[in-house]
Amino acid sequence: MKEFHFIKTYFNKPIYDKSGVRVVIDERPSLNILEEEYSFRITTRFENPKTVHRDYAIEHHMPPAKHSYPHLQFKFHTEEIGQFRLRIDIADEMEYRKAVLGFIFKTKSILEELEKYSKGITNDIMVVSLVSQLKSDGDFLSRKIADGIKAYSIEFDRKRLKADSFGKLKENKLLLDFIGPGNIMSFKDI
Numbered sequence: 001m002k003e004f005h006f007i008k009t010y011f012n013k014p015i016y017d018k019s020g021v022r023v024v025i026d027e028r029p030s031l032n033i034l035e036e037e038y039s040f041r042i043t044t045r046f047e048n049p050k051t052v053h054r055d056y057a058i059e060h061h062m063p064p065a066k067h068s069y070p071h072l073q074f075k076f077h078t079e080e081i082g083q084f085r086l087r088i089d090i091a092d093e094m095e096y097r098k099a100v101l102g103f104i105f106k107t108k109s110i111l112e113e114l115e116k117y118s119k120g121i122t123n124d125i126m127v128v129s130l131v132s133q134l135k136s137d138g139d140f141l142s143r144k145i146a147d148g149i150k151a152y153s154i155e156f157d158r159k160r161l162k163a164d165s166f167g168k169l170k171e172n173k174l175l176l177d178f179i180g181p182g183n184i185m186s187f188k189d190i
Helices: 093-114 121-125 128-152 165-171 173-179 181-185
Strands: 015-018 021-028 037-047 051-061 071-076 082-087
Touching: 015 121, 021 093, 021 121, 037 093, 051 093, 071 173, 082 128, 093 121, 093 128, 093 173, 165 173
Parallel strands: none
Antiparallel strands: 015 021, 021 037, 037 051, 051 071, 071 082
16 A cells, blocks of 8 residues: 555645635545554545535554544534444555545545535546546445445444434435435435
């Protein structure tokens, strides 16, 4: 995973800050294979009319880290959903590469959602023509998400979990688009 350096290929600029919208894209590839760690994160902040702060990530840490398995992590604190993780099983580095590229494909919908607050943001931040070619990787990640939900369900940050967090997650259109409506709707219980 030390070869993973996608930000320069698929994004025009990693920081966007105008019209009351801030987007930060951060990629931290591993430099030491013995302590394999990779993180690709997109953080958004905008006013609607209150401040809305969201954080999406695909990460992998090696033991003894708390979450030493590949996972998607979401922080939707301002919508009272809180922080949650979806564990995904990845067989090898090739599959992890496809999952990260699928994550990048799915970030396009996050930026498109922000178009109502800052016109042209998607094209300013992302190389849309290249990202659009990653649809099969997006479909691959959707399948991994479905498999992860069946095998492990959802892991909420228990310190912040509220009784209605799960219901709010199911009502959040952006999360439904990103994770997949069928995947979210397949959750039975927490």
